[in-house]
Amino acid sequence: MEGVEAEKGEQLATFAGGCFWCMVKPFDKLPGIVSVLSGYTGGHTENPTYDDVSTELTGHAEAVQITFEPDVFTYERLLELFWQQIDPTDSGGQFYDRGSSYRTAIFVHNEDQRRKAEASKQALKASGRFKAPIVTEIIPAGNFYVAEDYHQHYYKHQVMNYKLYMEGSGREDFTKRSWNTKKDQAQLRKQLSGQQYEVTQNRATEPAYQNAYWDHYSAGLYVDVISGDPLFSSKHKFDSGTGWPSFFKPIHEGYIRKEADLSDGHARTAVRSRLSHSHLGYYFYDGPEPVKDHYRINSAALRFIPIEQLDKEGYGEYKSLC
Incomplete structure (x- = not known):
């Protein structure tokens, strides 16, 4: 099933940040966030399943598609949150999960989003927060295929598994360490x-x-x-x-x-x-x-x-x- 269409006054934002189980909760239930869907995008096959994408042959990445009200919660703030969930220097996957289906990317839906995404990426580079190059791609959004029901809002219906996965994958420790540095505290x-x-x-x-x-x-x-x-x-x-x-x-x-x-x-x-x-x-x-x-x-x-x-x-x- 393809992603939903945004209603009047709403926009879509699409981010790939590794395992989509971990990319829903940070955005979910914030003011102005209408929905957060887990799914697949960026590949060359239609209507892929989880098993299809896991073969690394479809070209798709696990991603989330966010429907939001930009007058309430801006795209710039979504970008800020996105960077704080990932390792943008890793081109081979994210944390425990390896392969192109776990790559990071910002899929932009219009030129305004592209401009803002490029500006945010450049600001992250200039900050010196990460010593290695920022490899997260910014590319045009294509078809978004909604993942199976089991994967939607995984953090809600598989609470313990989600917590263990966040800790065991190394994502939670990495994000805390990267966004609460001595420099951050000094500021x-x-x-x-x-x-x-x-x-x-x-x-x-x-x-x-x-x-x-x-x-x-x-x-x-x-x-x-x-x-x-x-x-x-x-x-x-x-x-x-x-x-x-x-x-x-x-x-x-x-x-x-x-x-x-x-x-x-x-x-x-x-x-x-x-x-x-x-x-x-x-x-x-x-x-x-x-x-x-x-x-x-x-x-x-x-x-x-x-x-x-x-x-x-x-x-x-x-x-x-x-």
Whole structure:
């Protein structure tokens, strides 16, 4: 089955990054992402199966095709995420998986995408992040054949196998090592205050009642202090009596990640910003009725933008939420 057609206002982005099991979750459920499909593209045979592609005779690569709303989540940001999932210096496959069907490539759907993809590739080269040459190709998109149902959203229905595969393949370790270098941390130390760095990078908790936003109720938007992603609205803020900023819902669940935290000797649910990976605070189930969600967030992880400044700073679409 061929890939879907984008509706009005939507676009397609197609990326090959090795095993497609590992290339869905990073994009899935982000704001503006309509769907992420696993499939095959770049080859010379029609309607290939997984077994066909595995023979390395079809010319196809395992890939993902993303339907997205560019006004909500831009193609440039998709490219940023793509580079962070792969080893762009490996021409023989990706990590544990070898062969041309596991090659990396950006399949562009129009000239604008080509221009942006070339610019992002050049920026990665210039950054010096990788010492070896960047070999990921940028080529025109062709027919995309949707893979068998078993391969769709593998991370959801084969949770343990997916985790073991990510770790065992070497992909997870490589991406963490490549995108959290000493240089990256040095840059963050320059960008952030000491307290902001300790909170976002080392899971520190700022003092209750002695932080910028615990009793701040002006209308506006709270964004990630590192990435600028919109996280919380003043409209969803409430007085929790804890001395920290508290919200009963995020702007979009896709920008937030919850994870188990055993750092203080008992189980808690930590809250991270999904794209910057910064520590934000903790989640509790003692908020306002009826939902009772309570996101207790460190002020140091946030930057507040007053409602009258939203248009100027590029967040105008969030005015109605504030």
